[in-house]
Amino acid sequence: RSFRTSEDHLIPGVKRVLEKIYLQKVPIAVNTNCIAPISQVREELDEFGIGEYVSVIATGYEAKDELANGHHFSKKTIIKKAIAKLKIPAKDCVVVGDYFNDIxxxxxxxxxTIAxxxxxxxxxxxKKLRPNxxxxxxxxxxxxxxIKE
Known part of the structure; x- marks a missing residue:
């Protein structure tokens, strides 16, 4: 999807969890298949009151060149971009997702990975995806x- 809808809402508990992670100085990345500029996603996060907790955003917009070449971009591409922006080894990252492509x-x-x-x-x-x-x-x-300090 490339636009925000009136159905968009925070999943219960998200703000509290993000705040706790943020206060422990762990960088947080948000990634989405949404084909939207990062600035638009940042604005949405700010409107929900969670933007300050997010260090990095990666979106489908950044992978749209794959679409231009006739390929469907993958969640892997987007998450890889987020990891690169975090400058943290992938082995030290945790992907938390509610969709099979995230895992x-x-x-x-x-x-x-956490499903x-x-x-x-x-x-x-x-269970078949075998997340951690x-x-x-x-x-x-x-x-x-x-979270270890």
């Missing part, structure tokens, strides 16, 4: 990760 891409890039069951990916399918962890909601993130 597949994170695994392919060598990150740790969140708030999207279209059900538990049975998530599966959680029912983002509110349970700190049940499966520990």
């Amino acid at each position: 597949k891409a994170g695994k392919a890039l060598g990150t740790k 969140v069951l708030t999207g279209l990916t059900g538990r049975d399918y998530a 962890a599966i959680i029912d909601s983002l509110a349970h993130l700190f049940d499966v990760i520990e």
Whole structure:
């Protein structure tokens, strides 16, 4: 999708989780398949009151050259761009996603992965993807990760 809709909303618990990660000085990247300029996504994050927590944004807009060459861009491309912007080795990153492409891409890039069951990916399918962890909601993130200083 390339535009914002009135249906856009924060998933419950997101702000609290992002704030906790931010306060521990862990950089946060947001990535989206949305074909929108980073400035537009940043504006949306600010409107939701979470922009200050996000260090890096990567969007489908940055991978649109793949579309021009007749290829469908991949989530892997977008996440790879986010990791490069973070300047952190992929092995030290955690991809948290609620869609199967998030988990597949994170695994392919060598990150740790956490499947969140708030999207279209059900538990049975998530298990088949073999993420490092599966959680029912983002509110349970700190049940499966520990941030080391």
